[in-house]
Amino acid sequence: MNQSKQPSVYAILAAAGAGTRLAQSSGSKPKQFLQLRGKPLYQWSLLQLCKHPEIKLTVIATLEAMAPTIRSEAEQLGIGDKVLVITGGATRQISVSRGLSAISEIAPPPEMVIVHDAARPFLSTELIDEVIRTVRRDGACTACIAASDTIKRRNGERIAETLDRDSLVLVQTPQAAKFEWLVAAHEQGQQLNLTATDDAALLEAAGYPVSTARGSKLNLKVTEPEDLVLAEAIANVLAFDGQED
Secondary structure: OOOOOOOOEEEEEEEOOOOHHHHOOOOOOOHHHOEEOOEEHHHHHHHHHHHOOOEEEEEEEEOHHHHHHHHHHHHHOOOHHHEEEEEOOOOHHHHHHHHHHHHHOOOOOOOEEEEEEOOOOOOOHHHHHHHHHHHHHHOEEEEEEEOOOOOEEEEOOEEEEEOOHHHOEEEEEEEEEEHHHHHHHHHHHHHOOOOOOOHHHHHHHOOOOOEEEEOOOOOOOOOOHHHHHHHHHHHHHHHHOOOOO
16 A cells, blocks of 8 residues: 555554444344445545545444445545555454554554544544644644533532533534554553543543544434434535535
8 A cells, every 4th residue: 555655644443343322223133234324424534534634544443243344445545555454353442552553554644533432423524624723732632522511520420510611512523633643552552451431531641632623513413312413414504505425
C-alpha cells in the first residue's frame, strides 16, 4: 500500500460492537450493519473519512465474520485502496488498540490518528476539519457539545445532587491525537489494566492534555431503537437538502 510521507492523517473506525440493545429489536443484526437509506450504517461515516483529502487510510475494526463483506463492499464503492479491514476485539478499547497496532506496521507512521464510532453516521467534513486543526494545535481532542439539559447525579432511585452544567460537556467522536500519544496512552492502559469507554479517558490517564472540538447535535450515536428513528429523519433531511453523498 503506497502511503504518502508525513504529515498524514489516518483514521480508525470502531465497528466491532454487538449492539445488543438495538439488536434485540432488529433481528440480532449489529447496529453498524443496519440499513439507513439503503446503505449500512457504518458506510455513512466510512465514506466521509475516505473522501476527506487529508485522511490517507481508514482502518475498520469489525467482527471477524463481517470482514470479508466489508472488504468486498469497499472495493465496490471504489475505496478499497483507502480501507484496511481488521478483526476488532470484545471491547472498543481492544478494537482501537488493534487498529493502532495495524497502523504501526505501516511506514512511515502518521502524524495523527482520528478514532470514530461506526454507530455515529452523520460525521461531517467540517467536524473532521475541526478535529484535525485542534490536534495540530494542541496534540489531542475530542468532539463534544454543551450540556443543554439540567444534569443530576443520582444515588439509587434518588437524586443526590444537581451538577453545574456550565462546566460539563457531552462527549462524542471523533476523538484524535498525535499518533505517538495515542499509542502510548493505549499501551499504558493495557499495562495498568485500565478500562475506558473512550480514547480521551486513556489520554487523560496517561497525562496528555485533551482539548475540546465543537461537535454537533446531529452527530448522534445510534444505540436505542428510537435513535434509529431519529437517524432516519436526519438522513431524509440531508437527502432533501442535497447534503447526502
